Amino acid sequence: MYKTHKQYRLKRIFLVLICGIIPYLAALKAAGQSHTYEIRYANNTIGLLDVKQETNGPTRKIHIKSRVQMKLFSRMDTDISAEYHNNILIRAKASRVSKGADSKETSTERTEKGYNVVRKGEPGTINRDITYSVSELYFTEPKDLKEVYSETHGVFLPIKQLADKRYEVVMPDDRRIYYRYEKGKLMEVEVNHQFGKAYFRLLQAK
Known part of the structure; x- marks a missing residue:
């Protein structure tokens, strides 16, 4: 008993x-991280950029969403998603929609031989693994990297660390984007374009 x-x-x-x-x-x-950045142009706040990363075992999913509203550009909505398994990119999609202009989409899908990439309706291929993409710059400092895959452009972009500790990414049109980190956390992104400079500045991180 x-x-x-x-x-x-x-x-x-x-x-x-x-x-x-x-x-x-x-x-x-199922750990997750989320950051919010303020988008500034000409000393004005023109929008917000939200980034989120979810990890579940060997799978990571990253989502980026930005909403920009200003007189010069009207409204522009950008959405990027990337999924990794065992640190290899499985699929990614990027779309950009602006008022009065055609939407731009790029998709990247892993196959047995590499990746199928479709940008603005034009197909292409990549014949090697993708282990680091632009969306990851928001969560991991790119130490010792020489290139990074762009989900938006569907190509690899050169990246290098500068003397001031920032990282420079060179776009296909030769524009420069600069990423500044503090203790491994992305604090600011400087985007250079034909109308001047825009900045993404960290507001909060969870």
């Missing part, structure tokens, strides 16, 4: 522990 009662108590304790541990382990497994 005593033995049966003791076994019953042990079983209850075991169930309580399991019920408490499983949600905790699930929360660790």
Whole structure:
């Protein structure tokens, strides 16, 4: 009788522990990060950029969303998503929609031989693994990297660290974008274009 009662108590304790541990382990497994950046141009705030990364075991998903509203450019909406498995890009999609202009889309899909890339309806291929893309710059400092894959342009872009510790990414049209980190966290992005400079500045990180 005593033995049966003791076994019953042990079983209850075991169930309580399991019920408490499983949600905790699930929360660790499905970890996430999210950052919000203020977009500034000519000393004015013109929009926000939200980035989010979710990790579940060997799978990582990154989502980037920006909404820009200003007289010069009207409204521009940009959405980028990238999915990694075991640190290899599986698929990515980027779309940019601006009022009064055609939308621009780029998709990247992994195959047995590499990737199929479709940009503005034009197909292309990449014959090697992609292990680091532009969206990851928002979460990981690109130390020792020589190039980074652009989900928007569907090509690899050269990247290098400058003397002032910023990282310079050269776009296909030869424009420069600069990324500044502090203790491994991306604090500011400087975007140079024909109308001047725009800045993405970190507002909050979770």
